[in-house]
Amino acid sequence: MSEFDGVRFLHLDSIWVQGAMRVKKPEKLELEYVQRMMAWMLWRDTREMTQGQAVQLGLGAGALTRFCRKQLKMKTTAVEINPTVISANRHWFHLPDDDDRLRVLNEDAGQWVADAANWGTAQVLNVDLYDHEAAAPVLDDEAFYADCRHVLADGGLMTVNLFGRSASFARSAARIAKVFGTDQVWHLTPTREGNTIVVAARGVEVPTREVLEQRADHIEARHDLPARKWLKLVRPLPMNVIQQLHAASAAAASGE
Template sequence: MRFLHLDSIWVQGAMRIKKPEKLELEYVQRMMAWMLWRDTRELTQGQAVQLGLGAGALTRFCRKQLKMKTTAVELNPTVISACRHWFHLPDDDDRFRVLNEDAGEWVADAANWGTAQVLNVDLYDHEAAAPVLDDEAFYANCHRVLADGGLMTVNLFGRSASFARSAARIAKVFGSDQVWHLSPTREGNTIVVAGRGVTVPEREVLEQRAANIEARHELPASKWLKLVRPLPMNVIQQIREQA
């Protein structure tokens, strides 16, 4: 295993050297939970965007395993360099690119609106204390980046972060009926899934999708399905208070 640290004790990413496309960290696997909400026949269509490169795990997976058009946006050039040298990140081509840009500015650019079917948001500094971008304006631009039926996953973790506050901001933009979360990992990572006009299928369909994801991509999707929750009442209350 190879781990990425940004001048701190916090693990910012990991890769199994002999299996670089395999998702190793549990919370990173759960960042792919959007696959449950997407029709199996359309699973690999469109563009996947990662805000925050980390060790490139999601980027490699979407490009190699799902064969999606993939874009990663990373502010720190050292992270990009490390991924190129140590984490098997390939060179850019016509279906893959890594942008050394500010994620907030990228989602605010109207040229990028409506271009992503999948948006993975994992934005932390070297201290991993709280999300770097976490306000309502940022999530509103994330919503604009998604095409109709698109899905966003957000890693909410940090010693100073408030899940309820962040989830309420997301739900205020996306609508409370378009936001779900998975129970926290042992390390405290809570993954939020938010959709733009997504219809939730029947339980039987979700179970079939989970089985397909496990068979084709070796991800614990049946476990995800058991962990998915609607927004808790304290989050709903915060939304009402903000209205």
């Protein structure tokens, strides 16, 4: 851990920041990319926005878990493979003990989403799975994203943290699009640090611009998140992702 200017940072045995918390405002989402992980709210009906279960794969510094449980008052489950990260969250990042609205599981995220007992149980799934090297997602193949889609209930939404300026972004986004469908996947333009959030939906009717703007206003007023800015940053899948998707489909069809 490190601390600077009132913000406490989590590191996994490296210089890379794996999460952050403003000490005097532990429920506030401090990092910009973590705020953007909440962009799924734009695709949910305002009346149902905070209903159901939110699941985080990868606990980090617990920011999303604390926010979903405390601010949104959602039933919240976090799946984290590293017991030291869970312990650090309990001692240093204001993560409360488990209760009727919170479960923190020391389990492998890949195995958890593959367990059919968890399918159809989440309205929201936040995926942020990086190791201490922070080079690429630890779980990033089609089978994993297919299991993630299974975990979502109908109308559910997933956000994934990817590095948008990395050559791996198009490959990862294409895998997500192959599983969810190109009409159910969007991305936000990269942050200054290069984090690109991908949003994927399971059977969501795309809202009109007017509805999206109304939801953005509601999110800003109710939850103090920069949703109007998100709306300006939302894009369909870039052409290089579509091209990778078509190339992969053609290769599969030809038996390569």
